[in-house]
Amino acid sequence: MIxxxxxxxxxxxxxxRTNRTMVIALVVSDINNPFAIQQIRSVGxxxxxxxxxxxxxxxxxxxxxxxxxLRTLIEHRVDGVVLSPVTNRPDSVDFxxxxxxxxxxxxxxxxxxxxxxxxxxxxxxxxxxxxYLIGLGHERLAMLSxxxxxxxxxxxxxxxxxxxxxxELEPVSLHHAPYTADGGYRMMQAVLQADTRxxxxxxxxxxxxxxxxxxxxxxxxKVPNELSIVTFDDAPxxxxxxxxxxxxxxxxxxxxxxxxxxxLERVSGDYSGEGREIVxxxxxxxxxxxxxxxxxxxxxxxxx
Amino acid sequence: MIxxxxxxxxxxxxxxRTNRTMVIALVVSDINNPFAIQQIRSVGxxxxxxxxxxxxxxxxxxxxxxxxxLRTLIEHRVDGVVLSPVTNRPDSVDFxxxxxxxxxxxxxxxxxxxxxxxxxxxxxxxxxxxxYLIGLGHERLAMLSxxxxxxxxxxxxxxxxxxxxxxELEPVSLHHAPYTADGGYRMMQAVLQADTRxxxxxxxxxxxxxxxxxxxxxxxxKVPNELSIVTFDDAPxxxxxxxxxxxxxxxxxxxxxxxxxxxLERVSGDYSGEGREIVxxxxxxxxxxxxxxxxxxxxxxxxx
DNA sequence: CTGTTAGCGCCTTCAT
DNA sequence: ATGAAGGCGCTAACAG
Numbered sequence: 001m002i003x004x005x006x007x008x009x010x011x012x013x014x015x016x017r018t019n020r021t022m023v024i025a026l027v028v029s030d031i032n033n034p035f036a037i038q039q040i041r042s043v044g045x046x047x048x049x050x051x052x053x054x055x056x057x058x059x060x061x062x063x064x065x066x067x068x069x070l071r072t073l074i075e076h077r078v079d080g081v082v083l084s085p086v087t088n089r090p091d092s093v094d095f096x097x098x099x100x101x102x103x104x105x106x107x108x109x110x111x112x113x114x115x116x117x118x119x120x121x122x123x124x125x126x127x128x129x130x131x132y133l134i135g136l137g138h139e140r141l142a143m144l145s146x147x148x149x150x151x152x153x154x155x156x157x158x159x160x161x162x163x164x165x166x167x168e169l170e171p172v173s174l175h176h177a178p179y180t181a182d183g184g185y186r187m188m189q190a191v192l193q194a195d196t197r198x199x200x201x202x203x204x205x206x207x208x209x210x211x212x213x214x215x216x217x218x219x220x221x222k223v224p225n226e227l228s229i230v231t232f233d234d235a236p237x238x239x240x241x242x243x244x245x246x247x248x249x250x251x252x253x254x255x256x257x258x259x260x261x262x263x264l265e266r267v268s269g270d271y272s273g274e275g276r277e278i279v280x281x282x283x284x285x286x287x288x289x290x291x292x293x294x295x296x297x298x299x300x301x302x303x304x
Numbered sequence: 305m306i307x308x309x310x311x312x313x314x315x316x317x318x319x320x321r322t323n324r325t326m327v328i329a330l331v332v333s334d335i336n337n338p339f340a341i342q343q344i345r346s347v348g349x350x351x352x353x354x355x356x357x358x359x360x361x362x363x364x365x366x367x368x369x370x371x372x373x374l375r376t377l378i379e380h381r382v383d384g385v386v387l388s389p390v391t392n393r394p395d396s397v398d399f400x401x402x403x404x405x406x407x408x409x410x411x412x413x414x415x416x417x418x419x420x421x422x423x424x425x426x427x428x429x430x431x432x433x434x435x436y437l438i439g440l441g442h443e444r445l446a447m448l449s450x451x452x453x454x455x456x457x458x459x460x461x462x463x464x465x466x467x468x469x470x471x472e473l474e475p476v477s478l479h480h481a482p483y484t485a486d487g488g489y490r491m492m493q494a495v496l497q498a499d500t501r502x503x504x505x506x507x508x509x510x511x512x513x514x515x516x517x518x519x520x521x522x523x524x525x526k527v528p529n530e531l532s533i534v535t536f537d538d539a540p541x542x543x544x545x546x547x548x549x550x551x552x553x554x555x556x557x558x559x560x561x562x563x564x565x566x567x568l569e570r571v572s573g574d575y576s577g578e579g580r581e582i583v584x585x586x587x588x589x590x591x592x593x594x595x596x597x598x599x600x601x602x603x604x605x606x607x608x
Numbered sequence: 609c610t611g612t613t614a615g616c617g618c619c620t621t622c623a624t
Numbered sequence: 625a626t627g628a629a630g631g632c633g634c635t636a637a638c639a640g
Contacts, residue, residue: 008403011379012320013617016632021316023380031341032542040335044362053376055359058348072357075315076327099312181542206543213545238336238485239510240544241517317633320616 015077023053024080024263025073027066030179031058033207034237035252036084039106042256043082050264052079059086061179066092074099080267082106082259088151102266104259108151114275116262118255122152122232125248125282126159126202129230132246132284133200134167137292138228142172142198144187144208146179153179156204156232172198177208184211192219199293200228209234209245213289224291231289246290248282255280319381327357328384328567329377331370334483335362337511338541339556340388343410346560347386354568356383363390365483370396378403384571386410386563392455406570408563412455418579420570422563426456426536429552429586430463430506433534436550436588437504438471441596442532446476446502448491448512450483457483460508460536476502481512488515496523503597504532513538513549517593528595535593550594552586559584 015021026043028036040056047054057073059065063086070081070092080102085092090112096103097115104116133141143160146153157174164171173191177183184203188211191198203209209231213223221227231247258278265271319325330347332340344360351358361377363369367390374385374396384406389396394416400407401419408420437445447464450457461478468475477495481487488507492515495502507513513535517527525531535551562582569575 006402008375008378010320010381010617012316012325012381014619016314016316016320017618019632021380031344034543037335037341040362053380055361057359058344071312074312076325076357077314077316098310210543210545217545237543239338239514239541241514241521241548244545314633318635321634321636323616
């Protein structure tokens, strides 16, 4: 048994000598999100296939943590970094690139960095999602979005607005809060206590959707009969009985795998050049959280 | 800004010289389990407080992966290991201790290793859980357990059996399968297709419970009206709308934090001596997956 | 107190 | 083919 062999080589010596640790890092922002779990699995797999070890870190959605941890990882001379960043501000990526450490980014465009990015098109997906609700007959829609600093939140809000504009509808309201269940809960409370209630809400993230659904339940509003909820990234999970939310799914596994591949191409020297941007398609999945509005029968077909 | 400083020290040199990396490893077996997420958070926090960095690895419930990864981690000279092991076989722990690397174990007793262990009492908890069902009036109970090689599965089965024996009841049946939703699904199918159906099942793990609930739904058996399901470790999660299963909760965060503390006591040299075993209390939480049996009214009080 | 040096374990080079 | 030596970046020990 190799594993039983007494002698274990010291990679510190080897790495010091060769300038390669054969370790890459995956830095995710929120480990509570099942989305991140999928990334951890996929990156680990893709890296192991190519002989690399992966170490994971989570930043709890804090840019300061993100920078601290990238620094620590680079101190330990990881060969590269896959980053699922907190925001698209350039600081973290700048820092890593400034240290000549290869990096690839999962999630959203990085306008100020010439870096490899793998993402999906949030804006278009949000439009599609909103159109789906409009197609069901909804006319009063609200948006529960994420932090303004985060690109996905902005893009999803834009897509929402664009779909409404195309249908010549006005949004009932538009909210921002952190990407957490608690944030969703508070936004939904506000929505339900306002004068005009929407018949459907678009949420910018799965945790927000969970919070929104909890608030609806607590205030006695039935989903989907009285209120439809749609969301993003409600990934199927072994730990959950049933997918519940109608929403947009990103090809998480493929995104993570691709980001790892791009990274290792740079690490191994097979590629060096300008940043590549790969945009993968999303898909809409319909589940139990949506229905036509209660008063749908009264009106004609609403599809433009 | 410190993080902007151009120079980043090379920990490889430092570590090679000082024999300390200030990094500890957390090796969990199944990252799909929300249980593991909590461990990742808690160990990370406890270690950071004490100036250590944590790297995570998951073994996909394979002992081979576990050993491989421990080896890789030790090659990179982590200062210690927190292990949430696949089984209680001594090989992994032996290997780590044989390399003079401090280790502490989360989960279950390690009869063949003199090692620090933090765990809860699965057997007693399973008894309590089963007694709860009996107290509701259930007399026909089945057990959907985990792999025979895994201690928690054995202990939980023993507790189940003990509670039944104390109430002078016979189990309807007893099944073993992997700790996965799929395993639970198959066991539940078998249970529901047998001649005598139980009115309640005890599952040995949250993923098994999810599979069991899916099978019940697919076969048209209503939970909890026609069938009660109880489980272990159905940790509350931000990603889930509501805790659904009645079951036993372990103090996951406290266990992980304690294991980290014990480990770092050894790493720092504050403690060296024989293995310590810390057993933390569990608690029973009642949710929507249990009810008295449909025919409960017909009989008298069943509590012994 | 500052400056120099040896050596941690490994790989690469060069000599035998 | 096998063997010896230098140096990766760092710190601890020691000298000035």
